[in-house]
Amino acid sequence: MDRKADITQMASQLFKERGYHATSVRDIAQALNLKGSSLYSHIASKEEILWEIVEGAARAFLHSAQAIPPNLPPDQKLKALIHAHLNVIVANLPDASVFFHEWQFLPETLSREITLKRDHYESYFRQAIHEGIEQGLFQVQDEHFANLFIFSSLNWLYQWYDPEGLLRLEQLSNLYTQMIFKSLNYQKLNH
Amino acid sequence: MDRKADITQMASQLFKERGYHATSVRDIAQALNLKGSSLYSHIASKEEILWEIVEGAARAFLHSAQAIPPNLPPDQKLKALIHAHLNVIVANLPDASVFFHEWQFLPETLSREITLKRDHYESYFRQAIHEGIEQGLFQVQDEHFANLFIFSSLNWLYQWYDPEGLLRLEQLSNLYTQMIFKSLNYQKLNH
DNA sequence: TATTGACGAACGAACACTTGTTCGCTAAAC
DNA sequence: GTTTAGCGAACAAGTGTTCGTTCGTCAATA
Numbered sequence: 075m076d077r078k079a080d081i082t083q084m085a086s087q088l089f090k091e092r093g094y095h096a097t098s099v100r101d102i103a104q105a106l107n108l109k110g111s112s113l114y115s116h117i118a119s120k121e122e123i124l125w126e127i128v129e130g131a132a133r134a135f136l137h138s139a140q141a142i143p144p145n146l147p148p149d150q151k152l153k154a155l156i157h158a159h160l161n162v163i164v165a166n167l168p169d170a171s172v173f174f175h176e177w178q179f180l181p182e183t184l185s186r187e188i189t190l191k192r193d194h195y196e197s198y199f200r201q202a203i204h205e206g207i208e209q210g211l212f213q214v215q216d217e218h219f220a221n222l223f224i225f226s227s228l229n230w231l232y233q234w235y236d237p238e239g240l241l242r243l244e245q246l247s248n249l250y251t252q253m254i255f256k257s258l259n260y261q262k263l264n265h
Numbered sequence: 266m267d268r269k270a271d272i273t274q275m276a277s278q279l280f281k282e283r284g285y286h287a288t289s290v291r292d293i294a295q296a297l298n299l300k301g302s303s304l305y306s307h308i309a310s311k312e313e314i315l316w317e318i319v320e321g322a323a324r325a326f327l328h329s330a331q332a333i334p335p336n337l338p339p340d341q342k343l344k345a346l347i348h349a350h351l352n353v354i355v356a357n358l359p360d361a362s363v364f365f366h367e368w369q370f371l372p373e374t375l376s377r378e379i380t381l382k383r384d385h386y387e388s389y390f391r392q393a394i395h396e397g398i399e400q401g402l403f404q405v406q407d408e409h410f411a412n413l414f415i416f417s418s419l420n421w422l423y424q425w426y427d428p429e430g431l432l433r434l435e436q437l438s439n440l441y442t443q444m445i446f447k448s449l450n451y452q453k454l455n456h
Numbered sequence: 457t458a459t460t461g462a463c464g465a466a467c468g469a470a471c472a473c474t475t476g477t478t479c480g481c482t483a484a485a486c
Numbered sequence: 487g488t489t490t491a492g493c494g495a496a497c498a499a500g501t502g503t504t505c506g507t508t509c510g511t512c513a514a515t516a
Contacts, residue, residue, distance in 0.1 A: 077465080095286035096370065099502060111503080112466045120502065175366075179287065219432070219440045222425055223418055230417030241410070249410045257448040268491080290476060302477080303492045311476065 078116045080106060082130075085123045086168040094124055094176040124176060125184055131173035132191040134162045139198040148206035149260065155199055156228065156254065157247040163231050164243050170232045196225065206258070213259035224254055269307045271297060273321075276314045277359040285315055285367040315367060316375055322364035323382040325353045330389040339397035340451065346390055347419065347445065348438040354422050355434050361423045387416065397449070404450035415445055 084105050088097045099120050100110035138158035163170040177188050206212035214220040275296050279288045290311050291301035329349035354361040368379050391412050397403035405411040
């Protein structure tokens with residue numbers, strides 16, 4: 075089923091550029107030199123394509139967090155989480171864009187599943203930050219807001235990241251880590 | 266033309282919930298106890314509604330920045346800009362959501378105009394930060410990234426802000442200011 | 457080696473429906 | 487008595503999807 079991956083990838087690009095509802099099945103097919111009806115040899119519905127993209131991105135985020143050793147000290151854990159998060163976005167920008175932008179157009183049963191996965195993913199960040207505060211590494215006035223602040227700064231990346239631009243993943247990760255750690259009143263100087 | 270404002274406001278809510286393309290003219294009309302064709306006594310096209318919302322939000326952002334005295338010291342200026350930005354989002358969440366989410370669906374001539382307004386607006390932030398760095402109030406490794414980081418943290422607010430929630434504008438503004446200033450290595454302690 | 461048959465990818469045509477928009481009409485308000 | 491907000495009907499175009507069919511590939515059979 076190599077062809078299905080082609081369709082999903084092309085759809086991801088078009089969904090990113092024009093949005094899910096503004097992209098027709100015939101648009102996707104045309105971009106692959108096919109006719110609209112031909113896609114249905116490989117997919118069940120347009121919605122299935124969206125699901126494939128969004129669920130795949132959700133899984134990518136989750137796996138990248140689960141790959142981090144849970145016994146790392148919280149500052150190193152947070153640093154690794156930031157790096158992993160940025161990597162998922164940068165490595166597949168169209169998928170990440172569709173994930174953030176179009177997940178809401180899935181039917182309720184499926185979108186709820188995505189919400190669950192996202193909450194689970196975010197809990198890795200929350201816990202690292204919580205541990206860091208407990209151990210006196212971080213210092214914040216409002217822990218709940220600190221989490222939102224950090225997710226905000228990270229999630230908006232897909233809006234402005236330019237693969238052709240100057241910022242490579244490693245530098246991006248360093249800059250993010252630095253500013254986030256400062257906003258958390260990180261005590262150690264060398265991280 | 267009071268009726269036109271009703272239409273725009275209702276459309277703003279629906280666009281926020283379902284997106285521009287997934288909301289039909291008949292949907293908007295039905296929510297106002299009207300028929301689709303009736304809207305055309307007050308509007309020229311569906312696109313005009315979107316323009317009204319997006320351009321209005323862009324103007325709101327721009328005016329809120331222009332109302333800040335330009336001779337304020339950069340730290341106070343940035344603090345005021347943050348407060349003003351949050352205020353625009355919180356005061357009209359649907360418009361802000363549509364502004365961030367759906368501006369791209371305007372035809373190119375109009376979307377370019379929005380981009381210009383947004384760039385102009387962002388330049389107020391950039392300049393305050395730049396001045397702050399020059400005067401030694403802020404200290405960052407990469408000024409360009411610092412700008413992106415701050416906009417990211419601020420712009421994502423519309424994704425999670427809950428008007429029924431606990432966070433009021435003033436507290437929100439304080440928390441944002443605190444974390445952003447720390448991320449900028451702000452030297453003075455009492456701001 | 458030649459023939460058969462199954463398979464799967466791609467197609468054109470058609471489907472029921474929705475889209476944004478127009479137009480001529482009605483009924484009420486000034 | 488003029489204006490106008492609202493309506494129903496209709497429009498051309500586009501939507502996702504289904505259907506029967508074609509055509510090339512490849513393995514098994516004769």
